[in-house]
Amino acid sequence: MTTVLCADPDEAVAGVGDGSTVLVGGFGMAGMPVALIDALIRQGATDLTVVSNNAGNGDTGLAALLAAGRVRKVVCSFPRQADSWVFDGLYRQGRVELELVPQGTLAERMRAAGAGIGAFYCPTGVGTPLAEGKETREIDGRSHVLEYPLRGDVALIGAYRADRMGNLVYRKTARNFGPVMATAATTVVAQVREVVDVGALDPEAVVTPGIYVDRVVEVTS
């Protein structure tokens, strides 16, 4: 489907249903699509499962979504940080569920979902509590854990520039989970700092091709 250029973040997140799994890009605040998350809070979807590397920093972005009580479960690698007080409080009160996933396995599970891979064997986590209950297999003399794809109904990602066809480029380490999340959700929404004309991005430098991107919104601040 053709990428839709949205007028504002509210239009970009329209239609997210209750109970959705939402992939949220960013590593800490770098690449975090804050305007899209703020719009999702206004939109009102609740009972969400959020997949993101962290579980919110400070009081904005993902932390604000958590504080608004919209998140039933967080799937992430690193919830506990100096500024993760919103998540910490909810978790300690038993108001949010946590599935902890090693960071590389988190990325690869989404990559598998986007690439049509049914499951994969991974050596990370063997012999640790995070592999408990999972199928294991010895391959080339080394133990591996069977990991399943992780798919989203929606992905909210932050990128640097988009053209009107939805091709994306990122900036520095704000790239992080954006490209892999863009492949792994039914509806992919990108918040970008600038929308440029078709032909203005160097095709050799495009990181996420527009085929993956459903909606783009420019957020200049």
Place this chain on the structure above:
Amino acid sequence: MSTRTLVAGVLAGPADLDAVPTTAPGPLDKHAMAALVARDIPAGSFVNLGIGQPTLVADHLPAGSGVVLHTENGMLNMGPAALGDEVDPDLTNAGKVPVTELPGAAYFHHADSFAMMRGGHLDVCVLGAFQVSARGDLANWHTGAPDAIPAVGGAMDLATGARQVFVMMTLFAKDGTSKLVPSCTYPLTGLACVSRLYTDQAVFDLGPDGAVLRETFGCSARELVERLGRG
């Protein structure tokens, strides 16, 4: 290099202990430990320094070492911490600290960054730890305390994927117990993955046969082994 003497849970006869060199007059501080780790990183290595204290190793890599730093959030040839006008919210290290890029830097997404680790392309990673076993098991992500919020990040991927895993930590916990143990009691990060342990008191090689003392700081090998035995 040094005489091989097994310690911590797999104690061998004391005959060789007197041959282990004491190479500093007192325990090392974190900067001296970082300098020691930096000394042992081969020139031209691709290296990940995790988060927190091990990132100090970067300050001690000799100029011209050709060591390329990898950060899990998608960058090779990471430079030092950013200061003043250099701070860019789009450019941080794994600890979310603003950093800089060096000439020849490359950015990539998370699945690629961890494929690099898992695929055995990183030569060395340096991690902190709560406990390390004499055979190289690592526990560094969770104390197991019921009220603790576990966070694993990239620790398991690094422990499993890097070709060599070095750990940098104090040898004794605040309560005086040894963090080098016969078998970890904290939840594991990885099995038999740590090959070298740098502490404020001593450096050890770890492997299937146990911990081997290489050098000590501020105490003799014999005194240290006695303390470890008590811990």
